Structures are given as C-alpha cells and as structure tokens.
Amino acid sequence: MPYIIAEPCIEAKNGACVEVCPVDCIHTTPGEAQHYIDPDICIECEQCAFVCPVEAIFLDKELPEQWLGYVDKNAKFFRRNKEALMPVPIDQAMRMVQAAHTKAAELGIAVSAAVVDEGGRLIALGKMDKAPPMSVDIATHKAYTAASFQMPTNELAGMASQSWFQSLLISSQGRIMASGGGLPILNGVQVVGAIGVSGASEDHE
Ligand code: SF4
Ligand code: SF4
Structure with a gap:
C-alpha cells in the first residue's frame, strides 16, 4: 500500500x-x-x-x-x-547465505541469513543448526529494512527516536528493524536487494 x-x-x-x-x-x-x-x-x-x-x-x-x-x-x-536491473540471482543469493554461515562459524556463533530483492521479497534463507528459532524472522526483517531504506540497518539508529519512525515500527508489524545486521546489495549505485543476518551480537560483521 x-x-x-x-x-x-x-x-x-x-x-x-x-x-x-x-x-x-x-x-x-x-x-x-x-x-x-x-x-x-x-x-x-x-x-x-x-x-x-x-x-x-x-x-x-x-x-x-x-x-x-x-x-x-x-x-x-x-x-x-528505471533501468531494468535484475534482482540478486538465486545462485548468488544462496552463496551469500552460505558466506554468512561460514563467517559465523569462524566467529563461533550460529545465525540465520536471508537475502531479499529490491522490494524486500525473499530470495534465499538459511538457518544454521544452532541458530535461535526467532533469528529466521529477524534476519528476514533486517533484510527487508535494508532494502526498503536502501541503507545499512545499523545506520537507522539516528532515526529510531523520531515519532514517524516509531509509527512506522508499529504499522509495519515488526518488519522494520533498526538494529545492525542488514545491508543493501548494490549493482553500481542501484540497490538490487539486501541481506539480513540474525543470531548473535556480531550480526553486522
Ligand atoms: S509536496 Fe510538492 S512536489 Fe510533492 S506532491 Fe506536493 S505539490 Fe507535488
Ligand atoms: S515520504 Fe514515506 S510515504 Fe512518502 S513516498 Fe517517501 S516513503 Fe512513501
């Protein structure tokens, strides 16, 4: 809407x-x-x-x-x-999810990772065995937020106290998340999707 x-x-x-x-x-x-x-x-x-x-x-x-x-x-x-740009292809999205899991394993943590297209629609999702169940939804929401705002979710902290942002948090029913772990995916200067990671305090890394 x-x-x-x-x-x-x-x-x-x-x-x-x-x-x-x-x-x-x-x-x-x-x-x-x-x-x-x-x-x-x-x-x-x-x-x-x-x-x-x-x-x-x-x-x-x-x-x-x-x-x-x-x-x-x-x-x-x-x-x-608009230039007819393709969203992130599925094979690339799967590799991004796998790369997030590999990095998490190096850090000794377990995460879920989600990749969405430029409109925030899910392309790929992967939950590591020991990642918290709620990390699946949170990773997807972070990716949606990064695609919608076209910026890393850790940079939204400055807006979080503004009243319009608070209203948005409520009206989005939890889909907008201002915590770190969501990054837009760029093709040149255009956003073609986003990745979201959730499960530990190192999500942004
Ligand atoms: S603010 Fe100005 S440019 Fe925007 S819709 Fe209204 S009249 Fe048009
Ligand atoms: S200001 Fe908000 S409602 Fe208006 S076009 Fe931008 S995102 Fe949509």
Missing part, C-alpha cells in the same frame, strides 16, 4: 515531499508535470503527505475516486525511467 501523488501536485510541484522522504523514492524528470512515488520502495511513513501544500498525496486505498488512475500513473513513471 504505497502513497500516491495525484493531480493537485501539478499546481505546485515544489519538491517539498522529496526533501522529507527517508528512502528517496519520490522523483520527476524535467518534462513531467508532477512528482511521482516509486511503489516498490515507498515504506508508507506518511512524511510526504504532511508537507505537501496542496494535499496531493494519498495512501493508495484512500485516493479520491476521480484520481484512481494515478496509481498506475505513478507506477508507469518508474517502469519508463
């Missing part, structure tokens, strides 16, 4: 929403009449809606009927302009 930018943006198009988006998912191009939100990346934090001077931003399920077409209009902008 991403947020959507609708027709009123055309009146102002002042970019105020771009400044506050924590995951950098609002874009436009010089020829476009308005800004658009990338539905694959939006984490539904609502910050953009608070600052829009013309009330152009709505949660998709709350869009006024006359602007329902803007769901597709926002998505189409990114289909046109």
Whole structure:
C-alpha cells in the first residue's frame, strides 16, 4: 500500500515531499508535470503527505475516486525511467547465505541469513543448526529494512527516536528493524536487494 501523488501536485510541484522522504523514492524528470512515488520502495511513513501544500498525496486505498488512475500513473513513471536491473540471482543469493554461515562459524556463533530483492521479497534463507528459532524472522526483517531504506540497518539508529519512525515500527508489524545486521546489495549505485543476518551480537560483521 504505497502513497500516491495525484493531480493537485501539478499546481505546485515544489519538491517539498522529496526533501522529507527517508528512502528517496519520490522523483520527476524535467518534462513531467508532477512528482511521482516509486511503489516498490515507498515504506508508507506518511512524511510526504504532511508537507505537501496542496494535499496531493494519498495512501493508495484512500485516493479520491476521480484520481484512481494515478496509481498506475505513478507506477508507469518508474517502469519508463528505471533501468531494468535484475534482482540478486538465486545462485548468488544462496552463496551469500552460505558466506554468512561460514563467517559465523569462524566467529563461533550460529545465525540465520536471508537475502531479499529490491522490494524486500525473499530470495534465499538459511538457518544454521544452532541458530535461535526467532533469528529466521529477524534476519528476514533486517533484510527487508535494508532494502526498503536502501541503507545499512545499523545506520537507522539516528532515526529510531523520531515519532514517524516509531509509527512506522508499529504499522509495519515488526518488519522494520533498526538494529545492525542488514545491508543493501548494490549493482553500481542501484540497490538490487539486501541481506539480513540474525543470531548473535556480531550480526553486522
Ligand atoms: S510515504 Fe514515506 S516513503 Fe512513501 S513516498 Fe512518502 S515520504 Fe517517501
Ligand atoms: S509536496 Fe506536493 S505539490 Fe510538492 S512536489 Fe510533492 S506532491 Fe507535488
């Protein structure tokens, strides 16, 4: 359920929403009449809606009927302009999980490791024999968080005390995690997925 930018943006198009988006998912191009939100990346934090001077931003399920077409209009902008990058291939994702297990064994710990695509969808998951049962979900959530915010999860600590982040923690039902152990996976400068590790205090390592 991403947020959507609708027709009123055309009146102002002042970019105020771009400044506050924590995951950098609002874009436009010089020829476009308005800004658009990338539905694959939006984490539904609502910050953009608070600052829009013309009330152009709505949660998709709350869009006024006359602007329902803007769901597709926002998505189409990114289909046109995003480079067609493949997410992390399955064999590479499995090797990453295995590499995390190998490193954990060297450190004398047992972890679960998960690799997701750029939208936070699971590609590969592996739990070492002695890893805590809950590490499976936590590793997956860390990977989801790193993909959504496009940054290492240990760098989210600075945002964790802000009220919008607290709301997000609740509304995400635990999927957003601000503890270390999640890293985005880059192809050049574009995020193509993320890895999350859980099971010990050395998760980030
Ligand atoms: S709801 Fe949050 S994540 Fe989504 S576009 Fe607005 S500011 Fe960005
Ligand atoms: S803040 Fe509102 S008017 Fe300004 S660019 Fe964003 S959606 Fe458009």
